[in-house]
Amino acid sequence: MTNFYHTKYRIGDRINILGYGDEIFVIYAVYHDYYIDAETEYFETYYDCYREKDGEYYYAEEADITLVERPEKRDFDEIRKQQEKANQSIKENVMRALRDAFLEPERLEAAGDESINKNEKIDELLTELSDVMTLISMFGEHEDDEKRDRKYALRKCEIEAELINLIEEGKGR
Numbered sequence: 001m002t003n004f005y006h007t008k009y010r011i012g013d014r015i016n017i018l019g020y021g022d023e024i025f026v027i028y029a030v031y032h033d034y035y036i037d038a039e040t041e042y043f044e045t046y047y048d049c050y051r052e053k054d055g056e057y058y059y060a061e062e063a064d065i066t067l068v069e070r071p072e073k074r075d076f077d078e079i080r081k082q083q084e085k086a087n088q089s090i091k092e093n094v095m096r097a098l099r100d101a102f103l104e105p106e107r108l109e110a111a112g113d114e115s116i117n118k119n120e121k122i123d124e125l126l127t128e129l130s131d132v133m134t135l136i137s138m139f140g141e142h143e144d145d146e147k148r149d150r151k152y153a154l155r156k157c158e159i160e161a162e163l164i165n166l167i168e169e170g171k172g173r
Helices: 076-102 105-111 113-139 151-170
Strands: 014-017 025-036 041-051 057-061 065-069
Antiparallel strands (some): 014 065, 041 057
16 A cells, blocks of 8 residues: 655645746745556646746646756745645636636626526536436436336437527627
8 A cells, every 4th residue: 555645745835847848936835646446546646836927727637747946945935825826726617617618708798687597507406417417327227127118328419509608699609
């Protein structure tokens, strides 16, 4: 069994990430992923970093990292400040991606209540799709095995079609 707390790199280490040339990044968080089942067991370590020159967030797998410097003293206040900046950047990027996935920015403002209702409908459909997928995984595609009616599979297809229509309408197509 692997030691969960041993990491090759530490918070505050200055590193390079494969594919980013000589860019310098600083590690601000370390994550461990441990998985085990009857046939497989693995342990992976991931790092959250910020780029030193602009504070942008980056994710790195241990295999892609090269240590540049391990400082004797770490400025944890600066690391915490940069972590907050990187986390804010992540939130903004996620919100932008979600907004762009449903409506273009100009249409978002113009649509007003209609966009809220459309987004609520999408949320409802996604929840129902999750429920249907759970039923399919538990009981198969049939509500009634004797009739072999495929009711769950049909409802799944209907929900997916409704979602596609709503998303396409939101994109103005």
